[in-house]
Amino acid sequence: FFWSGPKVGFTCSGTTCVACPTIPVNAMFTDTVPTKATSRCTYACSEGYYGHPLVNGVCVLCNTLMLSHTPAPLPRNAFWPASGVQVCDADSWQCQPGLSRSNLTAFCCPPQSSVQHSEPLPGYVPCEYGCELGYRWLNDSATCFACDPLTPNAIRLRDCDFRCVDGFFGRSDLRVCTNCTNYHILKATPTPPRAFFPPSGAAGFQCLADDWLCPSGFTKSLNATPPGCCPDALPDTRAVVTPTATSTCGFKCLELYYWDPASKECLPCPDMSSQPTPPVGSVWHGTECSYVCKQGYFSSGSFNGNPALQCTDCATHAVSESWPLPANARWLNSSLIEGACTQDAWACPPLYSRNAEAKRCCVSADLPASSIPPNSHWDASGCVWKCDTAPVRYFPPVVTVAESVCQTCEAYLSGVPACVGSCQGQVADQAPTECSLSVRAAYGLSGVSMEGFSDTARVALIVAAGIATGKQDALQDVTINGLLEVGSGVRRQMSSTLSLQIQVQINKLSPANREAVILALTALP
Structure with missing residues (x-):
């Protein structure tokens, strides 16, 4: 027979069919499964009931679903309907x-x-x-x-809001409209001495915290420290006009007067005659009305009627603080220091030279000259002088006894017979990174067998020139040109009319090695 599957509400296994599990009240099986399916147990809520399948196994009225199973915010004066809606969700509420x-x-x-x-x-x-x-x-x-009664000097806006009439302030923070003077009184805005806020200002005036003004005889300054009302003039017995001194209103106090930042005046120094004796190493600072440590002393504390100031000799302070001291160096006493007491306040003994960059005392006899030449500097890591590389590059790279002057490349090469400036139509580099020579030597040989010119012989020729100079590191680029090449193993005596030409070219050669290299090449057989 033709089997089309189980009936709605049944599930089958082979030819045996049984009823589906019990479904909720107010639910019904649906005939939505494919033909020939083995189970038709799918169900949905009956019309007017809601829940399944979003809320599994529940089929209730809409108001019950929203109150008991899927709570959602309900607007004031609204309710959840029991039925009569296509979908029951958070948007299904209705108004009273x-x-x-x-x-x-x-x-x-x-x-x-x-x-x-x-x-x-x-x-x-x-x-x-x-x-x-x-x-x-x-x-x-x-x-x-x-709304509450409208504040004076205001214009009503919607929902009890308002704006102030032009020239009045306070709407956003004080909820009043008053003039600028009263506004800052109510705000308790701090102002510099003598400064005041005007009741109003020109068009666009905003009555900000720095919109204060100064009385006649004083000028507003935001560059003074702190900002305030600077006097237009001070007695010439107390101060001199110094336009660059903007932090002190363009004045500099004379001896025995000090600048008072608050009042913006030069006030007399207090009487120090009854104060304790100032410490050793200190000096009177007239425009600060106090003692300060002399140049080169380490200062701690202050002395303006307070004996807390201490002026410690720099060498003593360096030892107490365990500052690192270079080998063979000594700390300077304060009387020998031009400046502040710092970890650089050390010196080298006689027969030594000070390399501050490397923090070393270098043996003077090991240096190429009695003093460091112009356009050079100490190496940052050792007892070597190097020629400057910026803004102009000087040569040689390292100062030696043989080359004790730092020069431009053109001047550096001018002392030897070399092509300078332009050579064979080529212009020299105006900012070279190297300054060196090329040396060529040509040899003509005859009456010898080819085995005498194997690769080993070529190398020996070059090395011989390098050994003669004692500067193998200078032979950075060696070229051999014009070698006659024949197959391996061929040996024959060349006739007297034939010759083998060999050309040796040594590039990037330091001018200091030029003569020695030429002599070595000339001496080769």
């Missing part, structure tokens, strides 16, 4: 009779005609009508509530 659902937000609106002091206002949230000026909308009661 007499109210309408807002198109703008989740809210139940009363008719505009029922709300006193209201007026149509398209787009106004929540109900597209708002309150008249002087009233404010309250969501909780859906009514228009009377």
